[in-house]
Amino acid sequence: MLSTLITGLVLGGTYALVAMGLTLQYGISRIMNLAYGETLIFAAFAAFLLFTTFGINPILGLVIILPVAFAVGYVIYGVMMQPLVTRSKKSGTLEVDSILATFGLLFVIQGVMLVAFGSNYTSYNYLNVGINVLGANIAANRLLAFALAVIIGATLFYVLTRTRWGTTIRAIAVNPNAAPLVGIDVNRTARFAFALGTMLAASGGVMISMYQTFNASMGVVFTMKALVIVIMGGLGNLMGALVAGLLLGVVETLVATYVDPGLTLAATYLIFLAVLLWKPAGLFGKAAGR
Amino acid sequence: MTRTILGFALVALGLAALAWLPTQVGAYGVGLLLGMTGYVVLASAWALFSGPTRYVSLATVAFFGIGAYTVAVLSETLPYWAVLLVAAGIGLAVALVVGLATLRLAGVYFVIFTFGLAELIRQLVTWYEVNVTGTLGRYIFLPISPEQIYWQLLALAALTIGIGWLIARSRLGLALKVIGDDETVAAHTGIDISGVKLALFAVSATIITLVGAIQAPRWTYVEPSIVFNPTISFLTLIMALLGGANRLWGPALGAIPLFLLFEWLSANFPSHYSIILGLMFIAIVFVVPRGVLAGVEDLWKRLRRKGEAA
Numbered sequence: 001m002l003s004t005l006i007t008g009l010v011l012g013g014t015y016a017l018v019a020m021g022l023t024l025q026y027g028i029s030r031i032m033n034l035a036y037g038e039t040l041i042f043a044a045f046a047a048f049l050l051f052t053t054f055g056i057n058p059i060l061g062l063v064i065i066l067p068v069a070f071a072v073g074y075v076i077y078g079v080m081m082q083p084l085v086t087r088s089k090k091s092g093t094l095e096v097d098s099i100l101a102t103f104g105l106l107f108v109i110q111g112v113m114l115v116a117f118g119s120n121y122t123s124y125n126y127l128n129v130g131i132n133v134l135g136a137n138i139a140a141n142r143l144l145a146f147a148l149a150v151i152i153g154a155t156l157f158y159v160l161t162r163t164r165w166g167t168t169i170r171a172i173a174v175n176p177n178a179a180p181l182v183g184i185d186v187n188r189t190a191r192f193a194f195a196l197g198t199m200l201a202a203s204g205g206v207m208i209s210m211y212q213t214f215n216a217s218m219g220v221v222f223t224m225k226a227l228v229i230v231i232m233g234g235l236g237n238l239m240g241a242l243v244a245g246l247l248l249g250v251v252e253t254l255v256a257t258y259v260d261p262g263l264t265l266a267a268t269y270l271i272f273l274a275v276l277l278w279k280p281a282g283l284f285g286k287a288a289g290r
Numbered sequence: 291m292t293r294t295i296l297g298f299a300l301v302a303l304g305l306a307a308l309a310w311l312p313t314q315v316g317a318y319g320v321g322l323l324l325g326m327t328g329y330v331v332l333a334s335a336w337a338l339f340s341g342p343t344r345y346v347s348l349a350t351v352a353f354f355g356i357g358a359y360t361v362a363v364l365s366e367t368l369p370y371w372a373v374l375l376v377a378a379g380i381g382l383a384v385a386l387v388v389g390l391a392t393l394r395l396a397g398v399y400f401v402i403f404t405f406g407l408a409e410l411i412r413q414l415v416t417w418y419e420v421n422v423t424g425t426l427g428r429y430i431f432l433p434i435s436p437e438q439i440y441w442q443l444l445a446l447a448a449l450t451i452g453i454g455w456l457i458a459r460s461r462l463g464l465a466l467k468v469i470g471d472d473e474t475v476a477a478h479t480g481i482d483i484s485g486v487k488l489a490l491f492a493v494s495a496t497i498i499t500l501v502g503a504i505q506a507p508r509w510t511y512v513e514p515s516i517v518f519n520p521t522i523s524f525l526t527l528i529m530a531l532l533g534g535a536n537r538l539w540g541p542a543l544g545a546i547p548l549f550l551l552f553e554w555l556s557a558n559f560p561s562h563y564s565i566i567l568g569l570m571f572i573a574i575v576f577v578v579p580r581g582v583l584a585g586v587e588d589l590w591k592r593l594r595r596k597g598e599a600a
Contacts, residue, residue, distance in 0.1 A: 032398060034348075034405060083576065097575060099346050099401055100531070104571030107524060111565035220520070224406035231402065262417035269410050276391050276399060 003137065004257045005250060010142045012249020013149035014207045018222065019229035019241040020153060021200025027173045027236025028193035030094055031081050034102040036201055036226060037219030038109035043069060043205030044214050045117050051124050058126055058210050062148070065206055066199050073198025077191045080105070085187070106219065113216035123213040145207035152203055156196075157238060169193055173236040221265060228272045234282025244283065305448055312437045320436045324508070326549045327443040331501050332522070333529040333541035334450045338457070339494035341535035342466040343487055345397045349388070349404035350526045352411050353381050353495045355518040357502025359415060362428040362512040370432065374503050381499025382492055384411075389488040412518035419514070427513040434507045442504045447542075450497055454538050462486065521564070525552065528571045534581020543583065 018040060025033050046065050050056040056064070080101055088094035127140040160166035172179045172189055179186050204222075208214060229248055233240025248268065255267040275283070312320045332350060340347050360377035368376065388407065392400040419426045457463045465486050468476040476483055506512065525548070533544025556563050578585045 032401070080572070087579075093344075093579070095398060096344055096346060097579065100527075100575045101572055103348070103524070103527070104568045104575065106568070107564045107571065108568030111562065111568060114564070115561055220406060220409055224402075224409070227402045227405070231399070260417065260421065262413060262420070265406070265410055265413050266417075269406070272403070273391055276395065276403075280395050280399065 004253055006138060007142070008250030008253030009246055010138065010146040010249070011253055012246035013146040013153075014204055015225060015229060015249050016242045016245025017149045017153050017200060017207070018204035019226045019233070019245045020156060020238055021197040021204070022223075022226040023230045023233070023236055023238060023241045024169075024193045024200070025197035026230065028169055029077065029081070029190040029197070030085075030176070031077075031098045031194060032095060032102065033197070034099060034223060035105040035109055035219070036102075036197075037222035037224070038106050038113070039069070039073075039198055039201040039219075040205035040208070040222050041214055041216065041219045042109060042113060043202035044209035045113060045122070045216075046202075047206040047209040048122055048124055051126065058206050059144075059148075062203060062206050065202050069202030070195045070199040073195035074191060076105075076198070077194040081194065082187070082191070085190070110216060110219060117216055119216055121213045121215045124209070126210055139211060141210040145210050148203070148207060152200070153242065156200070157242075160238060224265070225268055228268055228275075231280075232271070232275050232283055234284050237282060237284060240282055240284045301448075305444065308444055309441060312440055317436070320440060322550075322553065324436055324440040324443060324505075325553070326546060327440060327447055328501055328505055329525065329529060329545040329549050330542045331443060331447045331450050332498060332526040333533070333545045334447065334454060335494045335497040335501070336526050337530045337535040337541040338450065338454055338497070339487075339490045340530070341537075341540075342463075342470045343397075343490065344470055345393075345400050345487070345491075346527075347404050347491070347494075348401060348523055348527070349407040349495075350498055350523040351518055351520055352404070352408040352523075353384070353498040354502035354522055355408065355411065355514070356381050356384060357499035357504075358506040358509070358512060358517040359502075359514070361432075361503045361506035362430050362517075365430050365432055365507075370434070374500065377503035378496050378500055382496045385492045385495030386488070388495075389491045393487045393491065394484040408518050408520060408523065412514045415514045415518075427511060429511055430507050430509065432507040436508070439504060439508060443501070446497065446500060446504065451538060451542065453493065457490075458538065462489075466490070521567075524567065524571070525549075528567070528574060531571075532574050532578065532582060534583035534585075537581065537583045540581050540583045544581070 022033065022036050025031050025036070043065055046068075047058050047061045050061040050064065051058060081098065084094060084097045084101060088097060127144060129140050130137040131140050131143060132138075160169060168179075168184050168189055169192075171182070171184055172186055172193075176186055179189075208222075225248065229241055229244045232244035232247070233242070248271065251267055251271060252264045256264050259267075308323075311323060315323070332354070336347060336350055339345065357377045360380055361373050364373045364376060388400075388403060392403045416426065457466070465476065465481045468479065468481060469483055469486065473483060502517065506517075509516065529545040529548045530541040531544070532548060533542065534540030537543075552563075552567070555566055559566060
């Protein structure tokens with residue numbers, strides 16, 4: 001029981017990190033990014049490639065992948081999302097447009113991955129040794145992923161809540177119309193937040209690649225989980241995403257251990273349904289900025 | 291009034307011609323017609339709900355798959371018409387659950403719920419087949435020819451577009467227009483917003499389920515990963531958007547050229563297929579966000595205004 005709980009928390013750490021990225025993209029940039037999971041899987045493949053062909057371990061890989069992911073997110077926002085944002089000032093259709101555009105993007109990224117890496121399940125062996133934690137035997141790579149998630153998540157949280165720059169970002173989540181009045185460049189900040197979200201997705205992808213098998217068409221599941229976590233935590237609420245992410249990780253591991261591994265997505269959906277019926281604004285009260 | 295009657299006569303004539311067509315083209319032609327009609331129904335049914343409400347449903351293949359899989363499971367134990375009825379019933383029930391849970395909330399919750407729905411149902415069916423019945427994949431042996439499938443689909447297409455036409459002229463259609471323009475106004479004029487949306491979603495989902503059920507005998511061998519293929523949702527969406535989800539004939543108009551294009555693409559670029567599709571989809575969202583029909587209308591209006599000014 002204890003070992004299941006710890007495994008669940010470790011898994012939940014990655015989920016929380018991934019969901020934080022999505023909540024940044026949706027809460028601040030106002031882009032509902034359905035291709036989010038594809039970005040994640042792409043980073044997982046990148047880590048795999050770096051490890052198997054160049055012998056670069058995933059930790060060093062992060063140093064390469066994260067800046068690239070940030071740049072990619074920055075470019076995607078500039079090329080794809082910016083025109084939609086500009087257009088929606090008149091028509092007010094940003095939400096629908098961003099859903100449709102990123103749905104198209106999903107198929108593009110997935111197609112590229114299928115061509116480049118094929119449709120087989122992929123994994124590699126990195127630090128696959130058991131370590132004893134409070135009597136539970138946990139693979140070292142999972143623990144490392146958890147530690148990384150904690151470090152990245154804590155840094156992000158600190159930056160967003162304690163620095164002037166982070167306050168700027170949160171101001172937009174609270175009220176995008178009033179933010180320009182106090183001298184905030186909404187467009188630039190939204191672009192930055194989107195790129196930051198892409199970076200978080202990529203970091204989640206690298207972590208998942210360390211301890212789990214993955215394939216090119218798995219992105220949808222990760223997007224779905226991240227979305228459910230974001231809604232459970234309240235849109236744009238970082239702390240909420242963190243708690244909800246850990247919770248989902250634990251629930252999933254419990255279901256996989258005691259019920260059936262094939263039913264984890266069903267469990268996610270069940271939680272989602274309960275949240276929708278009971279507290280659509282999220283477990284932590286009113287959603288920020290909506 | 292005479293225009294309406296004339297319109298009906300034209301449509302009836304067109305239907306008769308389409309129904310007669312299979313006798314003229316070969317087996318390949320029938321297959322093509324069948325697929326095309328299937329997508330005309332899917333796109334039209336999708337637009338029935340998503341066009342006026344602007345709630346993007348990504349669950350087309352969830353319902354399509356439910357229909358197809360129900361036929362695969364029940365085709366040997368029940369008569370064909372009863373199987374169709376059961377399939378439609380299951381589709382309706384799932385639609386009601388999804389609708390009741392999400393449609394009273396903001397549109398985004400609906401989109402998210404439908405986004406993963408197909409994957410959820412696929413995993414559930416797979417789990418059930420592996421753990422309970424112990425077989426993954428089923429055979430369908432039904433004495434139904436491609437022509438018969440085509441005629442059924444054609445009838446369903448006529449029915450779908452007919453429903454769309456009726457809704458547009460009814461109080462329900464008016465209510466929908468108000469909801470699409472401004473939900474707050476709609477609520478203040480006493481429209482039961484959730485009720486209207488739910489009813490429409492249920493109708494649309496049931497039709498989509500039936501398409502899956504009717505097309506199922508085409509496969510002979512059915513497996514969850516075949517009938518819950520996300521490309522079907524994607525194609526339906528892109529077709530309806532290209533033609534214009536807010537026009538009665540828009541989705542049908544988008545479905546025909548795109549279906550032919552997809553056939554060609556999947557024959558010639560099987561591995562780069564989804565990249566090309568995705569790029570086209572993005573292009574459509576950028577260039578003709580409200581569909582070709584609306585775009586042409588806008589252009590026509592602008593030209594006439596220019597003509598009047600000159």
